[in-house]
Amino acid sequence: MHRFLSAPVAVCHSIEATRLIEATAMADLPPRALMQRAGQSLARFALAVAPHARTIWIACGPGNNGGDGMEAAIHLRRLHPNVVVTWFGDMRQLPSEAKQALEAAMEAGVTFAIQPPDSLRPGDLCIDALLGIGANRAPKGKMNEWLQLMRSAPSDLISVDVPSGLDAESGVLLPNMGFGETTMMAGILLPGALPDITRSVKHPQQRRYTLTFLSGKPGLLTGEGIDLAGEIWLDPLGAETWVRAVQPEWTVNRSKPKRVVDHHAHKGARGDVVIVGGAGDAQKDHSMAGACTLAGAAALHGGAGRVYMHLLDARAPRNNPLQPELMYRSIRDLDLQKVTAVCGCGGGDAVGTLIPDLFTDCKQLVLDADALNVVATDAALRTLLQYRAQMGWQTVMTPHPLEAARLLGRKDAAEVQANRLQAVRELVDVFECVVVLKGSGTLIAGPGMPCHINVTGNSRLATAGTGDVLAGFIGALMAQGMPAFEAACAAVRRHGEVADEWPTATQLTALDVAHRL
Ligand SMILES: NC(=O)C1=CN([C@@H]2O[C@H](COP(=O)(O)OP(=O)(O)OC[C@H]3O[C@@H](n4cnc5c(N)ncnc54)[C@H](O)[C@@H]3O)[C@@H](O)[C@H]2O)[C@@H](O)CC1
C-alpha cells in the first residue's frame, strides 16, 4: 500500500482494464482471497488514519464494495471496541463473495445496526463501502442519506476503492445525487439544502481518504473526483504482475519545464514568442488588451528570449510600464516561420482575420480562447490543422470545457464535463494536435501520445486570466525547443504547482502566477 501520488510513476487504468485485472487475479487465487486482502488492507489503513476513533462506522452496500467493508469489519472488530456496520443490500442479490463475507462477519459477531451511530465526533471514522466501480446510477433514499451523513460529518472519512456514486472513469458524480433527495438525518442535513455535497458544508476540514484497490482510477483525479477522493492510497492487493500486464490508459503528469542552459546563449537563441489577441470595441469602450499582457508576461517569465505583442485593439497603449520588456509589433513584421505564436487571448471575433496566415505560416502555434471559438465555426480551419499535422508543424489547443463543447459541437460545458477523458481524446482525433482540456484535473493528450492527467493546481486558479498565463507559458516552452506535447504537460504542471505553493491566506492573481513560473 502506498500513497498514490507519491509513487515515482503513477498510472490509471480504465474500469474495463481494472475488471480484467480483477478477473485474472481472481482466477489464480482461492475464492474470496482478493476480497479478504482488501478487507485486511482497509482495516490496517483505518487504524492508521484514525487511531483514536471512539466509533468506526462502516456503511456497506449491495455489491463487492460492501464485501470489502464486511471483511474489514471482521478484522477491526478484534482490534477496536466500537465498530458498527450498517448494510444496505439484498441477501438474494449479493455477489457470492460478498455474501460469504457478510455471513463471516455475522459469525464473527460484528455489530450490525439499522441506523448509523447518532453522534459522530471529530476523530471518529466513517468508512464508505457502499458502491465501488459498479456504481451505475445515482444513490437514492437511505444509501444517499448515509453518504450525505458521512460526507457532512466532523469525523474522518475513508472511501473504499472509490467514493460511492462517483463514476470512477470520468470523475463525474452520477446525476441527481444530493439534490432534492435528502431527508433530515440526526439534525445534520436539511432537506434539499445541500448545493454541493462534494465538500463537507458543516465541517470543511474533514480529512478524506480513498483507499483504492488493484489500479489507479482516472475518475479520482479529475472533475468532481478530486474533492471527493481526498488523499488517495493504492493497494494492488498482491496482484502487481497482473496490473503490469494490462496497459494503463492515463499517466499522472510529472513533466518539468526544460529551459535553455547554454552559457553563451543570447536573446535570439532563447526563443521568440508573439502573442496575438487583445481586441477592443471603441463603441462599447471595451478592451481585452490585458489578456495579452498576461500571456506576454507568462512567456517572459517562462523563459522566452523575446516576446512580441500583436494587439488587435487599436486604442490600447503600445507599451506597458509594468512589463516594459514586451515589444509591440504586427505579425506582418515578424518572420512567422521562426516565432512561436500564442493566439486568441482576448482576441474576440477580430482574431479570426489573422488565423489563416498564422495557420499557414507559423510552425509552432498555441490556440487559446477566441482562436478556439473561431476554429469551432470554420471547417476550412480544421482542414488546415490537419495539413499542419501532416507537415509536422506543432499546434496546441487549450480549451476550457465550454470552448471544448463548441469545438465538439456539444450543447454545453456540462456535456464535456460528463466525460472529460472521452472529450479530450475526441478533440485530438478531430483536430490532430495536442489538446489541453483545462479545469480541475486538467487533461493533456496528443496524437500517438499517452494521455496525461495533471494533479497540481487548485481552485485558486479559478480567476480571470490564468488561462492566458498558461497559454503564454506553453508558447515560451515551445519557443525554447520543447516539443508541443512535453511543453504542454510541463507548463500545466508548473502552472498548477504555483497555485499549490501560494500562501493559503493570500489571494492569487493571474499576474502572480505568471511571475512565479
Ligand atoms: N471481487 C473481488 O474479489 C474484489 C472486489 N473489489 C471491490 O468490488 C467492487 C466492485 O464490486 P461490484 O462490481 O459488485 O460493484 P459495487 O460494489 O459498486 O456494487 C454494484 C452493485 O450495486 C448496484 N448499484 C449500482 N449503483 C447503485 C445505486 N446507486 N444504488 C443502489 N445500488 C446500486 C448494482 O446494481 C450492483 O448490484 C470494487 O469497487 C472493489 O471495492 C475489490 O476489493 C477487489 C476484490
Ligand SMILES: Nc1ncnc2c1ncn2[C@@H]1O[C@H](COP(=O)(O)OP(=O)(O)O)[C@@H](O)[C@H]1O
Ligand atoms: N478548480 C480548479 N482546479 C484547478 N485548476 C483550475 C481550477 N479552475 C481553473 N483552473 C485552471 O485555471 C485556468 C483557467 O483558464 P481559463 O478558464 O481559460 O481562464 P481565463 O480565460 O480567465 O484565462 C486553467 O488552467 C484551469 O485549468
Ligand SMILES: [K+]
Ligand atoms: K465506496
